[in-house]
Amino acid sequence: MKRSLTLFVLFGLWLMSRPGLALDESKIIDLTYPYDEHTISWPTAKPYELEVVAAQKTDAGYWYAANNICLAEHSGTHMDAPIHFAEGKRTASEVPVTQLVGPAVVIDVSAQAAEDADYRVSVADIQAWESTHGEIPPGALVLMFSDWGQYWPDKKRYLGTDQPGDVANLHFPGFSREAAEFLVSQRDIDAVGVDTPSLDYGQSQDFIAHQILNGANKPGLENIANLDQLPPRGATLIALPMKIVKGSGAPVRIIAILP
Numbered sequence: 001m002k003r004s005l006t007l008f009v010l011f012g013l014w015l016m017s018r019p020g021l022a023l024d025e026s027k028i029i030d031l032t033y034p035y036d037e038h039t040i041s042w043p044t045a046k047p048y049e050l051e052v053v054a055a056q057k058t059d060a061g062y063w064y065a066a067n068n069i070c071l072a073e074h075s076g077t078h079m080d081a082p083i084h085f086a087e088g089k090r091t092a093s094e095v096p097v098t099q100l101v102g103p104a105v106v107i108d109v110s111a112q113a114a115e116d117a118d119y120r121v122s123v124a125d126i127q128a129w130e131s132t133h134g135e136i137p138p139g140a141l142v143l144m145f146s147d148w149g150q151y152w153p154d155k156k157r158y159l160g161t162d163q164p165g166d167v168a169n170l171h172f173p174g175f176s177r178e179a180a181e182f183l184v185s186q187r188d189i190d191a192v193g194v195d196t197p198s199l200d201y202g203q204s205q206d207f208i209a210h211q212i213l214n215g216a217n218k219p220g221l222e223n224i225a226n227l228d229q230l231p232p233r234g235a236t237l238i239a240l241p242m243k244i245v246k247g248s249g250a251p252v253r254i255i256a257i258l259p
Contacts, residue, residue, distance in 0.1 A: 023257070027257055027258040027259075028255055028256075028257055028258075029226055029229050029230065029235075029255060029256045029257075029258065030225070030226065030254075030255055031077070031224050031225050031226050031227065031230075031237075031254040031255060031256055032076075032077040032224075032225055032252070032253050032254050032255075033076050033077045033152060033153075033223060033225045034076075035048055035050075035069070035071065035075075035076050035251070036048070036050075038153035039071070039075055039076045039153070040075075040076065040152065040153055040155055040158055040159065040197065040223065041071070041072050041074065041075040041076070042072065042074055042075075042167075042197065043159065043161065043163070043164055043165055043166050043167055043170070044164075044165055044167060045072035045074060045075060046070065046071065046072045047071075047072075047075075048069070048070070048071040048072075048075055048076070049069065049070045049071070050067050050068070050069050051067060051068040051069070051070075052067055053066040053067055053068055054066045071251070073092070073244065073247055073248055073249035073250055073251075074222070074248075074249045075251065076223055076251060077221075077222070077223045077224060077225060077251070077252055077253075077254060078221075078222055078223065078241070078249050078250060078251050078252055079092065079095070079100070079219050079220065079221055079222075079239065079241040079249055079250050079252045080199065080210065080214065080219060080220035080221075080222060080248070080249050081094070081095055081214075081219055081247055081248055081249050081250070082095070082214040082215075082216075082217045082218065082219060083214070083248055084210065084214055084220075084248040084249055085207055085210035085211050085214040085215070086211065086214040086215040086217075089214060089215065089217050090217055090219075091244075091245065091246050091247055091248070092241055092242065092243065092244040092245075092246075092247030092248065092249060092250040093243045093244055093245045093246070093247060095219050095241070097240070098190075099190045099191060099219065100141070100190070100191060100219065100237075100238070100239040100240065100241070100252075101236070101237070101238050101239070102139040102140055102141050102190050102191075102236070102237060103137050103139065103140045103141070103233070103234075103235075103236060103237070104140070104141055104143055104230055104233075104234075104235040104236065104237040104256055105129070105133075105136050105137075105140045105141065105142045105143065105232070105233060106143045106145050106227060106230050106231065106232050106233070106235075107121060107125055107126060107129050107142065107143065107144055107145065107232075108129075108145045108232065109121055109125055109144060109145065109146055109173065110145060110146055110147035112125075112173075113146035113147065113148065113173045114147070116173075117160065117171040117172060117173070117202070118171055118172075118173070118201050118202060118203050119146070119173040119201070120173065120174055120175060120176035120179070120201050121144050121173070121174070121175045121176055121179045122176050122178060122179055123176075123178050123179055123182045125179070126142075126179060126182060126183070129232065132232070133232050133233045134233075135187075136183075136187045136189065138188040139188065139189075139190050140187070140188075140189050140190065141189070141190055141191045141192070141193060141221070141237045141239070142183060142187075142189050142191075142192045142193070143192070143193040143194070143195075143221075143224065143227060143230075143237075144173065144174070144175065144192075144193070144194045144195065144196070145195055145227040145228065145230075146172075146173040146194070146195055146196060147195070147228065148172055148173065148195050148196045149195045149224075149225055149226065149227065149228070152223075152225070158172070158196075158197070159171075159172065159197060159202070160172060160202050170197075170202030170203065171202040171203065172196040172197060172198070172201065172202045173194075173196055173201055174194060174196060174198055174199055174200045174201035174202070174204065174209060175192065175194070175199050175200070175209040175213075176209070177208045177209065177212065179209075180192075180199075180208070180209040180212040180213050181212055183213070183218075184212060184213060184216040184218060189218065190218070191218055191219045191220065191221060191239075192213055192218060192220055192221070193220065193221030193222070193224050193237075193239075193254075194220070194221070194222055194223075194224065195223070195224045195225070195227045196222070196223070197222060197223060198210075198222060199213060199220045199222065221239055221252065221254060224254060229256075230256055230258070231258070231259065234258070234259035235256045235257060235258050235259060236256065236257045237254065237255075237256050238254070238255050238256070238257070239252050239253075239254040240252060240253050240254075
C-alpha cells in the first residue's frame with residue numbers, strides 16, 4: 001500500500017478512536033456535478049435520462065419514490081477505465097480503489113486556456129509546478145485546472161458545440177502527448193484528471209493522451225467540478241466510481257479533503 005494511502009487510513013482510524021474528534025466538514029469539497037437534464041455527455045453518447053417509476057403516497061399511507069436511470073458510462077463526472085483506450089487493461093470494476101485515493105496535484109493552466117481553448121498541458125507546465133511545490137509525490141492524482149467549469153452546463157461553451165453527434169467542432173484543453181509520457185515514465189502517479197470533457201484536447205484525432213495514460217493502466221477522471229477550491233498541493237482526493245464489470249468507464253463521486 002502506498003505511503004499516502006497508509007497515512008490517510010491511519011488518520012481515519014485515529015479519528016475513529018477518539019469519539020470527541022471529528023473530521024472538519026468545512027474541509028470536504030465535492031468535485032462532482034449532479035446528474036440531471038443538464039448533464040453533459042460526449043456528443044455521440046446517449047444523454048442522461050430519468051424515468052419516474054413512482055412518486056406518491058401509497059394506499060397504506062406511506063410515501064414511496066423510485067426511478068429508473070439510463071446514461072452513458074462517460075457522462076458527467078466520470079472515470080475512464082484503462083480499457084477505454086488500451087486493450088487488455090483494467091476495466092472499471094478492476095481499478096483498485098487504492099489507485100483512486102491519494103494526494104491531489106493541481107496544475108493551474110487557466111491563464112493559458114483563457115488564451116487558447118485547445119491548450120494542452122506541457123512538460124514545462126509540470127516542471128513549473130514542481131519548481132514551486134516540489135516533485136510530484138508518489139501515488140499522486142495529477143489534475144489539470146483550466147477553469148473550464150465556469151462554462152458548465154452550457155454545452156456550446158463547455159464542449160465547443162451543442163449539436164448531437166458533432167465531434168468536428170470540439171474545443172477544450174487537455175494533456176499533451178509529452179506531458180502524458182512524462183507522467184507515466186518519470187513520475188509514480190496513480191491517475192490523472194481534468195475539469196474538461198476529455199484527457200485529450202477537443203480537436204484531438206488520435207486521443208494520444210488517453211492511449212498513453214490508459215496504456216500504462218492509469219485511469220482518468222473527467223468533468224471534475226470545483227477544482228478552483230483546491231490548493232496546488234496538500235489536499236487528499238477520493239474518487240469512488242461505480243464498480244461496473246466490463247465497464248470502459250463509470251460515473252464517479254469525487255471529493256477532496258483540504259489540508
